[in-house]
Amino acid sequence: MSAKTIVLEVKNLSMNFGGLRALSDVDLDILQGEIVALIGPNGAGKTTCFNCITGIYDPTEGDILLRSPQGKGVRLNGLKPNQVTELGMARTFQNIRLFPSMTVLENVMLGTHCRTKSGILGAILRDRKTREEEVRVVNKSYELLKLVGLDHHVNDLASNLPYGAQRRLEIARALATDPFLLLLDEPAAGMNPNETIALEQLVMRIRDELDMSILLIEHDMKMVMSISDRVHVLEYGQKIAEGTPAEVGANPQVIKAYLGEEAVDA
Amino acid sequence: MEGFKKSLLACIWFMFLTFPLVVIRVDTAEKTVQWRWMHMLWVGLGAFLLSYVWRFMLKRKAMGRSATNPDGTPVVPFLQRLSANPPLARSIMAVIAIGALVFPWLFSTYQTNIMISAMIYIVLGLGLNIVVGLSGQLVLGYAAFYAAGAYSYALLNHHFGLGFWTALPLGAGAAALCGIILGIPVLRLRGDYLAIVTLGFGEIVRLVLENWNEFSMGPSGVSGISRPGLFSVELSVDGATTYIYYLMIGLVALTIFVINRLKNSRIGRAWLALREDEIACVAMGVDRMKTKLTAFALGATWAGMAGVVFAAKTTFINPASFTFMESAMILAIVVLGGMGSILGVSLAALLILLLPEYLRAFSEYRMLLFGATMVLFMVFRPQGLVSSERQRYEFKETKESQG
Ligand SMILES: Nc1ncnc2c1ncn2[C@@H]1O[C@H](COP(=O)(O)OP(=O)(O)OP(=O)(O)O)[C@@H](O)[C@H]1O
Ligand SMILES: [Mg+2]
Numbered sequence: 001m002s003a004k005t006i007v008l009e010v011k012n013l014s015m016n017f018g019g020l021r022a023l024s025d026v027d028l029d030i031l032q033g034e035i036v037a038l039i040g041p042n043g044a045g046k047t048t049c050f051n052c053i054t055g056i057y058d059p060t061e062g063d064i065l066l067r068s069p070q071g072k073g074v075r076l077n078g079l080k081p082n083q084v085t086e087l088g089m090a091r092t093f094q095n096i097r098l099f100p101s102m103t104v105l106e107n108v109m110l111g112t113h114c115r116t117k118s119g120i121l122g123a124i125l126r127d128r129k130t131r132e133e134e135v136r137v138v139n140k141s142y143e144l145l146k147l148v149g150l151d152h153h154v155n156d157l158a159s160n161l162p163y164g165a166q167r168r169l170e171i172a173r174a175l176a177t178d179p180f181l182l183l184l185d186e187p188a189a190g191m192n193p194n195e196t197i198a199l200e201q202l203v204m205r206i207r208d209e210l211d212m213s214i215l216l217i218e219h220d221m222k223m224v225m226s227i228s229d230r231v232h233v234l235e236y237g238q239k240i241a242e243g244t245p246a247e248v249g250a251n252p253q254v255i256k257a258y259l260g261e262e263a264v265d266a
Numbered sequence: 267m268e269g270f271k272k273s274l275l276a277c278i279w280f281m282f283l284t285f286p287l288v289v290i291r292v293d294t295a296e297k298t299v300q301w302r303w304m305h306m307l308w309v310g311l312g313a314f315l316l317s318y319v320w321r322f323m324l325k326r327k328a329m330g331r332s333a334t335n336p337d338g339t340p341v342v343p344f345l346q347r348l349s350a351n352p353p354l355a356r357s358i359m360a361v362i363a364i365g366a367l368v369f370p371w372l373f374s375t376y377q378t379n380i381m382i383s384a385m386i387y388i389v390l391g392l393g394l395n396i397v398v399g400l401s402g403q404l405v406l407g408y409a410a411f412y413a414a415g416a417y418s419y420a421l422l423n424h425h426f427g428l429g430f431w432t433a434l435p436l437g438a439g440a441a442a443l444c445g446i447i448l449g450i451p452v453l454r455l456r457g458d459y460l461a462i463v464t465l466g467f468g469e470i471v472r473l474v475l476e477n478w479n480e481f482s483m484g485p486s487g488v489s490g491i492s493r494p495g496l497f498s499v500e501l502s503v504d505g506a507t508t509y510i511y512y513l514m515i516g517l518v519a520l521t522i523f524v525i526n527r528l529k530n531s532r533i534g535r536a537w538l539a540l541r542e543d544e545i546a547c548v549a550m551g552v553d554r555m556k557t558k559l560t561a562f563a564l565g566a567t568w569a570g571m572a573g574v575v576f577a578a579k580t581t582f583i584n585p586a587s588f589t590f591m592e593s594a595m596i597l598a599i600v601v602l603g604g605m606g607s608i609l610g611v612s613l614a615a616l617l618i619l620l621l622p623e624y625l626r627a628f629s630e631y632r633m634l635l636f637g638a639t640m641v642l643f644m645v646f647r648p649q650g651l652v653s654s655e656r657q658r659y660e661f662k663e664t665k666e667s668q669g
Contacts, residue, residue: 097546114551123531
């Protein structure tokens with residue numbers, strides 16, 4: 001494992017919202033081909049962490065380094081979300097953010113935007129290059145829909161899909177941007193147990209077949225334990241533990257963080 | 267029964283409210299008071315019927331929604347049936363095309379002029395449709411771009427004697443430049459804020475044109491603009507009108523062609539995505555600045571071309587033609603027609619321009635009818651005359667069989 005390259009390295013990441021310190025001094029790293037889970041109670045700062053990494057927020061402090069499998073390293077701080085995506089990192093959203101009145105296929109096709117070139121003139125004249133590119137985009141998007149099992153809904157509007165399918169569509173759309181690192185924000189939220197199992201298999205397949213590294217936020221502990229190689233735990237914006245699922249599961253601080261929360265709920 | 271009671275209530279309420287106005291009439295000359303009970307009856311009947319119909323329509327709308335969903339076979343709208351039947355659609359298109367082509371030979375110059383205006387509004391509507399309908403940027407100062415085109419031609423013609431055909435691309439370019447100039451500072455704005463800033467921009471452009479006498483000749487405007495010439499042949503007024511008519515047909519066809527292609531292209535999808543969810547769109551790798559600016563620039567380009575034709579048609583322009591009312595009217599065309607729908611916007615442009623022309627009797631109530639129509643549409647058909655989603659659905663199917 002240790003021989004593998006580090007794909008994403010986050011150092012001393014802090015994020016303040018006015019007086020609220022949503023993240024403080026968080027370190028994270030993901031190795032090539034790993035599935036890493038980021039867990040923690042509600043409001044721990046997991047989504048904020050994603051938003052900082054993907055350029056939606058500009059972190060108050062810290063460094064974010066992305067290294068492509070070809071070995072090119074880039075500091076992501078201050079880049080715009082689309083530039084980050086172009087570098088090879090794609091994400092999904094916790095509160096599903098599809099393009100509701102576009103079709104399922106179009107949603108995925110949009111993901112290819114940063115990998116394609118045709119411009120206004122090409123669109124108007126529809127020359128050979130543009131047409132070829134369009135066919136490639138359609139085929140690729142269709143393949144991705146097959147991968148996530150939505151190939152029967154190609155022409156449906158995204159908003160008409162059931163919840164679980166919308167989550168899978170988000171994954172397909174993210175994959176269309178040709179990433180080497182995929183960030184999934186609670187992909188199993190709102191899914192039933194069968195759907196969750198299918199999702200686990202999908203995530204494994206994406207890692208194995210597409211040679212992807214995956215960072216995953218998830219509340220479903222069964223899923224976290226069964227698919228992740230390593231787990232990072234956040235609480236109140238601080239990292240309290242890191243290790244294999246078994247190590248983290250036995251960590252007294254983690255147990256306290258979760259049980260403490262349950263005790264409050266009860 | 268419930269509806270009946272409510273309508274009855276509404277009717278009584280209305281009779282009560284209008285009682286002093288419509289029933290009592292004090293004749294100050296003869297010092298008598300007239301009680302016009304018949305009027306009250308009419309008001310009551312009218313209010314009752316209107317309220318009843320309104321309720322019925324609302325109910326039907328609610329029912330229609332729930333009735334189509336479970337059985338899965340919704341009533342197929344006429345347009346969808348049309349697009350599922352290409353030969354029929356093609357023959358209808360052919361009839362419309364032939365009708366449009368022979369129009370100036372069958373009708374008077376006056377009618378032809380009205381049609382030219384209507385077509386200018388189709389182009390304006392379709393242009394604004396790029397910005398508002400496709401990329402979802404609510405722009406309220408669109409008339410500024412229209413003015414940019416018109417004034418480009420007017421001033422270039424006045425000072426340098428430039429001809430129509432040279433001015434057309436220049437006017438389009440000037441408007442596109444205006445689009446970019448407006449686009450850059452408002453990149454970060456959205457929704458209401460954008461609407462207000464663009465409204466301000468439109469007003470600023472108009473005020474500059476009105477007050478900068480050395481540049482734009484102020485409120486009196488530019489007159490004596492040349493009509494487009496046909497290979498340096500001077501045309502008569504009638505001839506020029508016919509010529510501009512055909513020119514506009516060409517421009518409308520070009521606009522529809524271009525927008526139709528853009529709509530289903532890489533850029534068009536980026537526009538739609540930007541409209542639907544800006545954060546997701548940017549996170550999927552779309553450059554927000556480039557995408558917005560292309561939408562602004564392209565939208566403005568069409569306004570610029572329409573402006574050049576407008577100046578050539580009227581041979582006289584002044585800032586009064588480019589007020590906020592103009593922007594609002596074009597926006598109304600886009601909203602009534604259906605955001606993003608080419609056919610809908612074209613139909614709405616024709617309706618809004620032609621109805622007032624042919625219903626001169628109602629001209630006093632024009633704004634009233636306009637408002638009422640808008641309200642009715644927002645309640646019963648918020649997606650506009652023609653919703654664009656269905657068409658995309660059809661397109662995808664043919665596309666998929668190709669790919
Ligand atoms: N844009 C923002 N402005 C202000 N506060 C924010 C913002 N985004 C998040 N926060 C705050 O930061 C903290 C962390 O939120 P975050 O969404 O990252 O939690 P999370 O771990 O993803 O929780 P959940 O499991 O519920 O998704 C919360 O207290 C939240 O209220
Ligand atoms: Mg979250």
